[in-house]
Amino acid sequence: MKFLFDFFPVLLFFGVYKYGDNNQDWAHRMAVEFLGFMTAGGAVPASQSAILLATAAAIVATALQIGYLLARGRKIDTMLWLSLGVILVAGGATIYFHDETFIKWKPTILYWAFAVVLLVAQVFYRKNLMRSVMEAHLNLPDPIWNRVGYTWILFFVAMGLLNLLVAFVVFRTDTSAWVSFKLFGFTGIFFAFTMIQAMMLSKYIKEEDA
Incomplete structure (x- = not known):
């Protein structure tokens, strides 16, 4: 359930885009009716209707996530606030300028924002945020925690670069x-990375216990 909750905006973005892309007349009508007043000049190009609808859906989904957590009195992670801020700026620019370039930059900006937050916390405040998240399940020496933190920083930097490569080179048109790829590719890479790291840490812990 947590997986579905965390990926709800991404799943909704994917679903709305694919449906709109396959039903372009419907997408254009919906975009004109609900987003026309938000676009520069009030114009919604038919070719951009699906991505505009998907972007709007992702903004609403992210806001609903935070609203749900607030209503339940739960703590909202810094990463989720970052996600909301980035999707509002990049998504808002995409809708206003009816230009998909901005939303294609969104994953990169978000990944790099995560990397900056982790780096600043670890270097300047001596607080390893990945340790805060994972410590309940792992008991590692401080040097290993430092490596884990820097590994995640490098991972997020690499993911941001990969998104630029995929969005503007490989699938430019x-x-x-x-x-x-945003849904299946990045999710698969994220899963593989966490599994590899888990195996490496498990091996280390077994050696220490021995």
């Missing part, structure tokens, strides 16, 4: 392919 195929937004649909980028949208699919």
Whole structure:
């Protein structure tokens, strides 16, 4: 359930885009009716309707996530606040200028923002945020925690660069392919990275216990 909650905006973005891309007349009508007043000049190009609708859906989904957590009295992670801020800026620019370039930059900006937050906390405040998240499940020496923190920083930097490569080079003229990669590709890479790290840490812990 937590996985679905965390990925709700991404899943909704994917679903709305794919449906709108396959039903372009519907997408254009919906975009004109609900987003026309938010665009520069009040114009909504038919070719951009699906991405504008998907972007609006992702903004609403992220806001609903935070609203739900606030209503339940739960703590909202810094990363979720960052996600809301980035999607509001990049998504808002995409809708206003009816230009998909901004939303394609969104994953990179978000990944790099995560990296900066982790780096600043670890270097300047001596607080390892990854340790705060994972410490309940792992008991590692301080030097290993430092490595884990820097590994995640490098991972987020690499993911940001990968998004730029995929969005503006590999699938430069195929937004649909980028949208699919955004869901399946990045999710798969994230899962593989966490699994590899878990195996490496498990091996280390077993050696220490021995």
